[in-house]
Amino acid sequence: xxxxxxxxxxxxxxxxxxxxxxxxxxxxxxxxxxxxxxxxxxxxxxxxxxxxxxxxxxxxxxxxxxxxxxxxxxxxxxxxxxxxxxxxxxxxxxxxxxxxxxxxxxxxxxxxxxxxxxxxxxxxxxxxxxxxxxxxxxxxxxxxxxxxxxxxxxxxxxxxxxxxxxxxxxxxxxxxxxxxxxxxxxxxxxxxxxxxxxxxxx
Numbered sequence: 001x002x003x004x005x006x007x008x009x010x011x012x013x014x015x016x017x018x019x020x021x022x023x024x025x026x027x028x029x030x031x032x033x034x035x036x037x038x039x040x041x042x043x044x045x046x047x048x049x050x051x052x053x054x055x056x057x058x059x060x061x062x063x064x065x066x067x068x069x070x071x072x073x074x075x076x077x078x079x080x081x082x083x084x085x086x087x088x089x090x091x092x093x094x095x096x097x098x099x100x101x102x103x104x105x106x107x108x109x110x111x112x113x114x115x116x117x118x119x120x121x122x123x124x125x126x127x128x129x130x131x132x133x134x135x136x137x138x139x140x141x142x143x144x145x146x147x148x149x150x151x152x153x154x155x156x157x158x159x160x161x162x163x164x165x166x167x168x169x170x171x172x173x174x175x176x177x178x179x180x181x182x183x184x185x186x187x188x189x190x191x192x193x194x195x196x197x198x199x200x201x202x
């Protein structure tokens with residue numbers, strides 16, 4: 001029978017480089033203490049990297065600059081899997097994901113229906129912010145990211161260029177979902193959502 005360490009390695013190697021995980025991902029293989037010891041050994045061997053307390057990654061390496069930082073999405077995903085919670089990109093990060101802003105924020109916020117979390121990886125902060133059921137109603141859908149991005153930009157700052165960009169880049173299926181999810185957006189956003197959801201080829 002394989003040792004718990006070898007079984008953890010096998011599972012990790014089945015993931016893509018850059019994947020993040022917590023000890024909870026391996027608790028079916030052994031006791032919490034056995035998993036902790038195995039992960040500690042794998043960090044010492046350089047197989048995995050410890051990012052923060054209870055958070056690790058299978059690091060991606062660049063041939064010139066060395067190990068790369070994991071993506072915010074991978075970090076947040078690992079934390080949400082540990083907490084069995086859902087995620088919704090928010091704020092400036094939501095705007096960046098949609099191409100409405102070129103700036104990658106140093107402080108990346110995800111809304112969650114799980115516990116609030118705060119992790120700092122290098123110069124980047126990953127924040128999981130507990131929010132209302134209404135805000136999480138569209139979690140996992142592009143419509144939720146659009147609503148959060150528009151909320152971040154603000155009613156007075158949203159211009160024709162923002163609407164045009166989303167109309168051109170969003171597939172019709174996503175536009176249709178956005179229109180259905182309009183009920184979860186604040187009132188001032190309804191006319192903007194209607195404009196985005198129009199057929200850009202009409």
